[in-house]
Amino acid sequence: MTSTGHPSAQAADHDPPDTGAGALRRLAPPAGRFLARRKGVLVRLALWSLAESGQAFLVGHAVARAVDGGFLAGDPRRGLLWLAVALLAVLSGAPVVRGVFAQLSGLTEPLRDALVRHAVDRSMARALRGGPGGTYRAAVSRLTNQAEIARDSFAGLVLTLRSFVFTAVGALLGLLSLHPALLVVVLPPLAAGLALFLVTLRPMAAAQRRALAADEALGDHAARSRAALRDLAACGTGPAAERRGADLVADAAARARTLAGWAAVRTAALGVAGQLPVLALLVAVPWLRGRGVSAGALLGAFTYLVQSLLPALHTLMSALGAAGARLLVVLDRILGPGPDATSTPARACEAGTAGNCGRVQEHDTGVRAAGDAGHPVRRAAVPAVDLRSVTLSYGARAEPVLDSLDLRVAPGEHLAVVGPSGIGKSTLTRLVAGTLAPSRGEVRVAGRVVTGRPAVELAALRVLVPQEAYVFSGTVADNLAYLNTDVRRAELEAAVRVFGLGPLVERLGGPDGPVRPAELSPGERQLVALVRAYLSPAPLLLLDEATCHLDPASEARAEEVLARRPGTLVVVAHRLSSAVRADRTLVLDGERAECGTHDELLALSPLYRDLTGHWHA
Numbered sequence: 001m002t003s004t005g006h007p008s009a010q011a012a013d014h015d016p017p018d019t020g021a022g023a024l025r026r027l028a029p030p031a032g033r034f035l036a037r038r039k040g041v042l043v044r045l046a047l048w049s050l051a052e053s054g055q056a057f058l059v060g061h062a063v064a065r066a067v068d069g070g071f072l073a074g075d076p077r078r079g080l081l082w083l084a085v086a087l088l089a090v091l092s093g094a095p096v097v098r099g100v101f102a103q104l105s106g107l108t109e110p111l112r113d114a115l116v117r118h119a120v121d122r123s124m125a126r127a128l129r130g131g132p133g134g135t136y137r138a139a140v141s142r143l144t145n146q147a148e149i150a151r152d153s154f155a156g157l158v159l160t161l162r163s164f165v166f167t168a169v170g171a172l173l174g175l176l177s178l179h180p181a182l183l184v185v186v187l188p189p190l191a192a193g194l195a196l197f198l199v200t201l202r203p204m205a206a207a208q209r210r211a212l213a214a215d216e217a218l219g220d221h222a223a224r225s226r227a228a229l230r231d232l233a234a235c236g237t238g239p240a241a242e243r244r245g246a247d248l249v250a251d252a253a254a255r256a257r258t259l260a261g262w263a264a265v266r267t268a269a270l271g272v273a274g275q276l277p278v279l280a281l282l283v284a285v286p287w288l289r290g291r292g293v294s295a296g297a298l299l300g301a302f303t304y305l306v307q308s309l310l311p312a313l314h315t316l317m318s319a320l321g322a323a324g325a326r327l328l329v330v331l332d333r334i335l336g337p338g339p340d341a342t343s344t345p346a347r348a349c350e351a352g353t354a355g356n357c358g359r360v361q362e363h364d365t366g367v368r369a370a371g372d373a374g375h376p377v378r379r380a381a382v383p384a385v386d387l388r389s390v391t392l393s394y395g396a397r398a399e400p401v402l403d404s405l406d407l408r409v410a411p412g413e414h415l416a417v418v419g420p421s422g423i424g425k426s427t428l429t430r431l432v433a434g435t436l437a438p439s440r441g442e443v444r445v446a447g448r449v450v451t452g453r454p455a456v457e458l459a460a461l462r463v464l465v466p467q468e469a470y471v472f473s474g475t476v477a478d479n480l481a482y483l484n485t486d487v488r489r490a491e492l493e494a495a496v497r498v499f500g501l502g503p504l505v506e507r508l509g510g511p512d513g514p515v516r517p518a519e520l521s522p523g524e525r526q527l528v529a530l531v532r533a534y535l536s537p538a539p540l541l542l543l544d545e546a547t548c549h550l551d552p553a554s555e556a557r558a559e560e561v562l563a564r565r566p567g568t569l570v571v572v573a574h575r576l577s578s579a580v581r582a583d584r585t586l587v588l589d590g591e592r593a594e595c596g597t598h599d600e601l602l603a604l605s606p607l608y609r610d611l612t613g614h615w616h617a
C-alpha cells in the first residue's frame with residue numbers, strides 16, 4: 001500500500017472496510033461462543049434481574065392500591081400501608097444492584113483477558129514479520145486503552161440492557177394489570193422513539209469508527225514526527241510535517257463534528273421515547289376515565305412511567321448509543337481483520353540483475369487464511385525490501401553503478417551484501433534507505449515507494465547506520481533513545497547490556513552521564529549507533545559496514561542481537577563471518593548479482609569464492 005500523504009487517504013488507511021452491520025456479522029459468532037461458555041453467570045444474572053421486574057411491578061401497583069383502596073376509599077391506614085410497600089420495593093433495589101454487580105465481573109473480566117491475549121498474539125505476529133512503522137503505537141492502544149474501553153462499554157451495556165428488559169417487563173405487566181387501555185396510550189410514542197433511536201445506531205457506529213480512525217492517524221503522525229525531529233530539522237521538512245499534522249487535526253475535528261450531529265439526533269429520539277408517553281397519558285386522562293380507568297390506576301401508570309420505565313429507557317438509549325457503538329467499533333478493531341492480517345516472517349528472497357536472476361516472484365509465506373468458501377487460500381507477504389529493475393548512475397553519461405537490479409528481501413530476513421570495494425554496496429543501502437533516487441526503476445520498503453518520501457515517513461520505515469557513526473553532545477540516554485524517545489529506561493538498560501556497552505556507559509557516568517563525541521573511539525561510537533538503531537521502532541535496519549571498527553567478538557555479538565530483533569536486517573558485510581551469519585547473501589560484482597546462502601554461493605559465484613578466500617587470508 002502506498003500512502004499518498006493526503007490526510008483523508010491517511011485516515012482511510014485506518015478505516016475498517018465496512019459498516020457496523022459487517023462488524024456485527026463478524027463479531028456475532030465469537031460473542032455467541034463467549035456467552036455460551038458462561039451460561040451459569042447468565043442464569044444467575046437473570047435471577048437477580050427477575051427481582052428487578054418484581055420491584056418495578058410492585059412500585060406502580062402499590063401506588064394504585066394505596067389511592068384506590070386506601071386514601072380514596074377513606075382508609076388512610078391502608079393507603080399508608082401500600083405506600084410503605086412501594087417504599088420497600090424501591091429500597092430493595094440496592095441489594096438487587098449489588099447482586100447484579102457481583103455476577104457482572106464473571107463476564108467482564110474474562111472479556112478483557114481474552115481481548116488482551118488476542119491483541120498480544122496479533123502484535124507479536126506482526127512484530128515478528130516486521131510490519132511497517134507506526135503500528136506499535138496502535139498495538140499499545142489496543143492493549144491498554146481499547147481493551148479498557150471494550151470492558152467498560154460491555155459492562156455498561158449488560159447492566160442497562162438487562163435492567164431495561166426486566167424493568168420494562170415488570171412495568172408493562174403492571175400497566176396491563178391496572179388497565180389494558182393504559183398500554184394503548186403509552187406504547188405508541190414509546191415504540192416510535194425507540195424505532196427512531198435504532199435507526200440512528202448504524203450511522204452513528206460508522207461515524208464513531210471514522211472518528212477513532214482519524215484519531216489514530218493523528219496520534220501516529222505525532223509519534224512519527226516526534227521520533228524524527230532531528231531528521232525533520234536537518235532536511236527542512238518541518239513545515240510539510242506541520243501542514244500534514246494540521247490537516248489531520250482538521251480531519252479528526254470534522255469527524256468528531258459528524259459524530260456530534262448523530263448524537264443530537266439520538267437525543268431527539270430520547271425525547272420522543274422519554275417524554276411523549278407522559279404527555280400522551282396526561283392528554284388521554286379524560287378518555288381513560290371514560291373507559292373506567294380509576295384515579296389510582298392513573299397514578300400507578302404515572303409511577304410506572306416516571307419511576308421505572310423511562311429512567312430504564314433513558315439509560316438504555318445512552319448506553320446503546322454511546323457504549324454500544326463504542327464496543328462494536330473497538331471489538332472490531334481488536335478482533336476484526338486488521339490491515340496486517342496476512343503473514344508471519346518468511347525467509348525467502350530473490351535478487352539478480354537483468355539477464356542473470358532477474359525473475360521476480362511472489363513468495364508464499366506458507367500462512368493460510370480462510371477463504372470465502374472456507375477453503376484455505378495462500379497469501380504473499382509484502383516484501384520488506386523490493387527493488388524492481390533499479391539502475392543508478394551518478395552522472396548522465398556515467399556507467400551505471402547498479403544496472404537493472406531486482407531484489408526482494410522478505411520480512412524478517414537477515415541479508416548480507418558483499419562485493420569488492422567501490423562496487424556499489426553503499427549506493428544500494430542509500431537507495432533502499434530512500435536518501436538516493438534511482439535513475440530508473442522502483443524501490444519499495446514494506447510496500448511503500450521510498451523515492452521522494454518525506455524524511456519523517458522514511459524514519460518510520462528504516463534506520464540506516466553508516467560506517468562513520470555519529471554521536472552528539474548530550475546524555476548517553478539522549479544518544480541511545482534518539483530514534484525512539486518513547487523507550488523505557490529498563491529497555492534502554494537491557495539493550496546496553498546485550499550489546500556489551502555497560503563499561504562505556506559506566507565510564508561516562510551512567511545513562512544520564514554526558515557524551516563528548518571526541519572522547520569516544522570509533523568502535524564505541526559504532527556501538528552507540530547500533531544500540532540506537534536496535535531501539536528504533538523502524539522495521540528495517542540497514543548497516544553499511546557499521547561494525548567495521550568493532551573487534552570480531554563484539555561484531556558477532558552485535559549482529560546476533562540485531563538479527564534477533566523483530567524486523568529485517570540488511571548488512572553490508574566486511575567479514576566472512578557476517579555473510580555466514582546471514583540467511584542469504586547478495587554478491588555484487590558489477591555485471592552480475594547473485595543471491596543465495598553461503599553454501600549455494602560457494603558453488604555458484606566465483607567472486608564469492610574469491611572474496612571468502614581473501615577474507616580467510
Ligand SMILES: Nc1ncnc2c1ncn2[C@@H]1O[C@H](COP(=O)(O)OP(=O)(O)OP(=O)(O)O)[C@@H](O)[C@H]1O
Nearest residue numbers: 394395401419420421422423424425426427428545
Ligand atoms: N556521491 C557520489 N558521486 C559520484 N560517484 C559516487 C558517489 N558515491 C559513490 N560514487 C561512486 O560509485 C561507485 C560505488 O560506490 P559505493 O560507495 O556505493 O561502493 P561500495 O561498494 O560501498 O564501496 P566501499 O566498499 O569501498 O565502501 C564508486 O565508484 C564510487 O566512487
